[in-house]
Amino acid sequence: MELLDIIKPENKVFCKTEAMTDTCLSYCPGCGHGTAHNLAMEVVAEMGIIQDTIGVAPVGCSVLAYDFMNIDMTQAAHGRAPAVATAISRLWPEKYVFTYQGDGDLAAIGTAETIHACNRGENIVIIFVNNGIYGMTGGQMAPTTLKGMKSSTSPFGRQEEITGAPIKMTELVANLPGVYYATRQAVHTHKHARKAKKALKKAFENTRLHKGISFIEIVSNCNSGWKMTPTESNIWMEENMFAYYPLGDIKVNGKLK
């Protein structure tokens, strides 16, 4: 059979979602951001809400999320995305507003904005990609860097007696009444990605129902920052990150698990 006989619309089983642009992703090969972007945008496209969705990009590796997501987006100052999203959601209550943030953005510099947006129960989705390191600035220690984990600002490994323990943001915010849904997911295998997509779908559904905060943590890898191959980083993530940041739902429909 000729190749052109195979490439026909009726044989198509998968295509890129219209909610992603054709721009080549700028992420390192092996990084989970591309998958996380794609899953969120597939949900938006499948729900038919492209024209009702407004995204807020952070500062960090995913600062250029607006280059890849084919929706209206604004780019917030470092850590301030939940405040930016608060105003958009309040002024456009029928829109689906989400932030996409990394661990430095959400759990260090933007902790106050995160906590208070969650506490107010803003009707937004927070997508929190936790890879335990500052990727964009070149591999410095994050608030979520594991104990003993090496980074360029913890070259001998993170010492809890000096820098405190890695912060579990999802457990922290789940205790706030404004948070309706808090879950921790991963995207490094098909199985995990499918689960993460379900969680994202649930989150955007919650927005539709005006339920308040849906907080989706995605534990991901940073092979460049961790100085590993993509495969090694995924194995290391499963053995170490998942041990400290266990996957699964923490709060569902306003109830702690």
Add this chain to the structure above:
Amino acid sequence: MSELKLMKGNEALAEATIRAGADAYFGYPITPQSEVIEYLMAEQPEKRTGMIVLQAESELAAINMVYGAASTGKKVMTSSSSPGMSLKLEGVSYLAGAELPSVIVNVARGGPGLGTIQPSQADYFQAVKGGGHGDYKLYVLAPASVQEMSDFVEDAFDIAFKYKAPVLILSDGLIGQMMEKVELRPQKARRTNEELIADEGTWACTGKTPDRERNIVTSLDLQSEKLEERVHRLYAKYAQMECEDLRYEMVNCEDAEYVMVAYGSSARIALKAMELAREKGLKVGLLRPITLFPFPKKQLFDLADQVKGFLSVELSTGQMVEDVRLSVEHKVPVEHFGRTGGIIHTPEEILEALEQKIINNGTVRHHKTREQSIL
């Protein structure tokens, strides 16, 4: 219908914000401007016009809420006082970079640091020389009365949307706290979302419809050429502001031999000092910059051919005086007088300074300096 009322400056500003058809106000309490958010909370503008008021967790959050609202083309304001304004400056720089129409109010108090809650004009540099990081300016309006606290709100929104840029109203604790009669402008209707999309749909984040490309609001340009292009675009706007939207007031300058330059609360006190001077037969005038940027550079340059000297009167140790000197280009002496730390100068103090620094000693010292340079 316009309406005559007796109000505090801060309250008049708050009421004017509702009447200007603003969509939202985000703020954080700080003396001496807390009446703005207190008034708005008590007034419940959500019931009157649908305008939203929210007390943020910090000035930082408030300015970033402004950024979010402005990203969608909404008419939005925040206010604070000096220490809070310092916190907001990160967001102000982003607003300028991302070219977002917005109104920021600083009811200034004394600094540096926690300073005092008393009035001050020591935030002039912060207001007109950038304040936040990077190549940008703010259009700055300086109200000198409760009436102007009210009027300048709508004017500020008009400028913000004309240029797609943040606008600062630089007031101080004196104007914010004092009560005067004020003629309130009639209620303007808030734009509907359909009207907003018609006006701002080319750039604002209102949801990507199939008939257009996505709208992106950002201040990031990783390519240097792109950032330079953006900065040049900003500066073209600032040049246009200087041509089209400079505001100032001149009192008794036609025959003046000496001119005082003062804005905001200092202009009111300098006006009284001018009256005292005129009573003594001294030909003194007053130039009041109403916009601090754009600054009345040409007016000062031209006046310098007619007068013997200028006195810049400010509630600071001398900030605007630098711009007066730059404008006058050494044609005649320019001196500064001002109390600081929250102390408000009296008309008598100003007149005394004018006589000592400009009218009498000024010329003598100027002469001495010339002699010294010859020797």
